[in-house]
Amino acid sequence: MVARADFEYDDGADGAAVRFTGRLTLARLGDVPARLDELGPIATIDLSAIERIDTVGAWIVTRTVNEHGAKVIGASPEAHRLLEALREDKSEYAVHRDRRSPIERMLEQVGTATLAIWHELLGIVGFFGAMIIALGIQIRARRRLRWNAVVTRFQAVGVDALPIIGLMSFLIGIVIAQQGAVQLEQFGLEVFTINLVGRASLRELGLLMTAIMVAGRSGSAFAAQIGTMKLTEEVDAMRTIGVSPMEAIVLPRVAASTITMPLLGFYASICAIIGGGVFCWVGLEIPPLTYVQRLREIIPMHDFYIMLIKAPVFGILIGVTGCYEGMQVRQNAEEVGRRTTSAVVAAIFLVIVLDAFFAVFFSSLGWN
């Protein structure tokens, strides 16, 4: 067994002496530093009896030397070399950031977060403006929109989303009908379930659920794709070649989501209505023919127009938010994840806020 680090303390006539023994290394340090700290002034440190020393051992010696103004004797060439390497003053080398009080930090966090939201909103608006300008330039220069890119995105955003959006809307239609029927039955008015399903689906829920799904599927994909392109400097490469990233990356994506949204929204509404119809047929014994006839009587045309007006706006919003967050990626891969998350959160939040505005606006137009 090799001796662990230890020391002998000798309170001699010309000041106290510490004589280290054993191996002065990290693995065998044990409680030596703690015991050293308890000692009074030390005049000399004797290293002649140690078996080995590493940088941690040398640091312990250096620390004691600096603290007590002790001098070192009996150092082997190896120990001497290590001590030399550590001799310079290391006190200016910082390890932690400045610590502040929790209240101060909390206030700072609230402030930073508020500013961040404000800047994010400004950024999205600014980005939207830049995109419009890019579109203007493209039109003025008579360059065609990159339809190939648009169609590719169209596939990813629209066609590939059909199964999941269809299934989701169908189930939501069933849920609305079932929950509505339970309440309306109490008044013997279960036939009004058709009104509920038909109008809610077409006017609000079909499109809203689609927007949430597209934001989650495609908004996030836009942010992640563009973010990765930023990291690999593809976007910079594009700029140096003279291709505008707005034109090549952003516009096709926003165009695709803008065109896709009304189609998907309408499709989702129909699926929800079918779901409600199935429940009415099975649960309330309303035959499909009656269901469809009743729908034609109660759904005004403007419900459909409202959906058609809202859908492209939501599409632009989701596309712009996703592309904006992707373009903001700098530095590292971690940021891609963070930006993708905020693309989804911001898009869904903004969609719901805008939807509320639309609801109030169309009601005051008298489109009830």
Added chain:
Amino acid sequence: MSDEVQAEIREELAAAEAVRPETFEFAIRIRGLRNQFGDAVIHDNLDLDVRSGEILGVVGGSGTGKSVLLRSIVGLQIPAEGEIEVYGKTLDTIADEEESRDLRRRWGVMFQGGALFSTLSVAENIQVPLREYYPRLDQKLLDEIAAYKVAMVGLPPDAGPKYPAELSGGMVKRAGLARALALDPALLFLDEPTAGLDPIGAAKFDELIRGLADTMGLTVFLITHDLDTLYATCDRVAVLAEKRVIAVGTIPELLATEHPWIQEYFNGPRGRAASSCNQTQDRKS
């Protein structure tokens, strides 16, 4: 101090006896190593010895499996065949978790991209191995150790609290080196330490490695593409080609061999430039 803690320390010390680097002539011995991915054979019947206390440079063309070799030695890649001994121990036959931890604290690895933990500051990165192996070190000593390690690898005084994302490429490499050196290992693995650095930064890094190896008595296993690094730091060079180590020796020894790849490597335009530059420096000093 309580008896319990003392008993614990005694156990820890006994465990530390298992590997004693200074008693070995060879830090690493590889015999008959075979690595393959599917049908692609990277290494076949590869032998290599790394002497204690030397800096061994490993060179080879792209795709000759330099990094794979490093990964097999440190146990990140399980070889298909063959034996790798590090300080007399074979990683894949060590069943005991304690024993393998024991071996792991004898080495430090610096990955090509630094591989710093991105959620931790530089100082915290350096403290990770220390905390893992010596959980009882107090925070003050940990901070002091982190501070002098930062100084030792030549980082500026304000680098400790910074996060990896805030560092330049050269600083990330230095911080990676500081973390690799955290436990005062006997054996240091460096994967392309100067790749991506400018010539001045690379030369400084070479100096740093040479200096640290001399001060701390390190054995270094160094993978590089950089001819200047070979001339400036390495005691011996191992050449990887044809799925094995075709030659090991000092650079003059390698130059004396007939192998076409070695001749092309050292006598190509870049090889000659590095060599002549090195000779001028030697004459000056």
